[in-house]
Amino acid sequence: MDLKYDMAQLTRRQMLRTAGAGALALGGGSLLAACGSSESSSKSGSGSGGETEVSDQLGWLKLSQFAGFFLAQEKGYYEDEGIAADIRAGGPNIIASQLVSNDKATVGNDDNGTVLQAIAKGTPLIIYGTIFQRSPYAVLSLPDAPIRTLEDFAGKKVALSPATRPLLEPLLESAGVDPSDVDFLPAGPDPAQLVNKQVQGYFGYATQQAVALEQQGVEVVTTLLDDLGLVNYGNVLITTPDRVEQERDTLVKYLRASIRGWEYAIANPEEAGKLVATKYGPKGLDTETEIAVNKAQVPLIENPAGIMRITEERMQQVIDSYAAGKALEKPLKAADVMTTEILDAAYGGKRTLL
Template identity: 45%
Template sequence: MTQLPNPRLSRRTMLQGLLGAGALLGSGPLLAACASGSTGTSTTAANGAKLDTVVAQLGWKKLSQFGGHFAAIKMGYFTDNGIDAQFLAGGPNIDPVAVVANKQADIGDDNGSGILLSRSKGIPVTAFATIYQQTPNALMSLKSNPVTSLQEMVGKKVGVPNTEKVLIEAMLKKAGVDPGSVSIVPVGTDPSILTSGQVDGYIGYGTQQGVSLEQSGVPVNVVYFSELGDPDYGNAQFALADTIADKGDVLSR
């Protein structure tokens, strides 16, 4: 892991996972080189200290996967580092890349593959850190009807969120599987479509839908994308290139 250069970071800053756990795309040297930047936006803490405001667009709703962020606010970890952290809820109709590109937020989070796809479209976003070293995205299936590999998806119905369709098709092609041989069904975040038998496989977060299925007494196979040949980052933190250039110290904190 690349150490972000910030003498004010304390050992108790549990948000290493938010803005420091695992540098992505050479983030450490990049942020170090621009550590003199400032946000241009500030607030004042209860003790009178000046706080730099950072607005973050979440990749999804304010659920438990982002619990660390809100625990850090409650415990004062952000203010300890001079940050007024503001998190915007995401959802099915909110594109974090578009929000950041339109400068409605300073940073956003997305899977590494999503950020690469945005770059391929000419959107100047750059990932600088990641929450998960490996994406929680997984292929889930009932143990009574297992689908545990890309090859086993052939001839099956697989529920895939629209945001993951391009990635799944690329993964299938890389594995030598014709995407046309898989019946891809658009789905949301409710895995009941799997338990009801409407699909044979379901793409979602193994740490969320997979756990919820197990807790409800449904035996499931959970195969993470890293096991399917996609060593992707999960919830990678990104910003516009000029934001990183101007606000490197703030993003480090």
């Protein structure tokens, strides 16, 4: 079966770079043009209407994984807080964590592993929240050769990124699977390898590649890496320690409005999908697919304690997973890489803001 996969549905650059996502070999200039420029300075100041300007550098294109920010704009939640939000698309050549650490954006989001690796190298970043409580990164397989457990990897051909392999191998060994019994191959830019049965496993996003395949009538078995033992947040929210100290009120207002936008998106996935497909996303997005993506990502975003919440306990598990794969230059403590004070202030003792 020859799969003509809509490249606009592909997710983050890190699919070929880190375990939480990966670098996608996106061809053509249209998507690059859709990313826009992110090189302008981001020092917070007053907008033309007296609002405080906040630039938010997304980790990838304006797709449904960021729908809540777009809903916050559409519903006027940023305006309510006196914020002029500049939400900037990312792309293959844009690394959000670099732009935020270099004061080219007030805040941003990036892959959890990418951020931890940067912090381990001394980059001034701090995590203050997350979009996904569990990373959507998953191994995709077909029903005739499903991969649901670590033991199921034995004897199979699996396409993945070079950076994912060292994180997966310790998990396989812990389950009694010799990594040499798995035939690892480089992941292509789309899941055609899986559909054409060149491989039995393909690492991609449960909320993008898997959903798009299902929309095209391909039945897929999706197993999150989180369920296999690789604990990871998805799209962590980042800023710099200096901004937390000097611009705390602005960050709280921006986050409070963003939370409201995400709560609305979760409650209204059809509206969110249509908005991404027709207004915010790159040209060529399919509305029904974006609606399906919005529905599929809800379980990974929701948290009884409040969306976007992070904890030191889970972050330490993330750190330990990366340390086991020797992906960090030095040991890290969760308390040193994250803060909950912005979230706490934004929620004000509540668990929901709508």
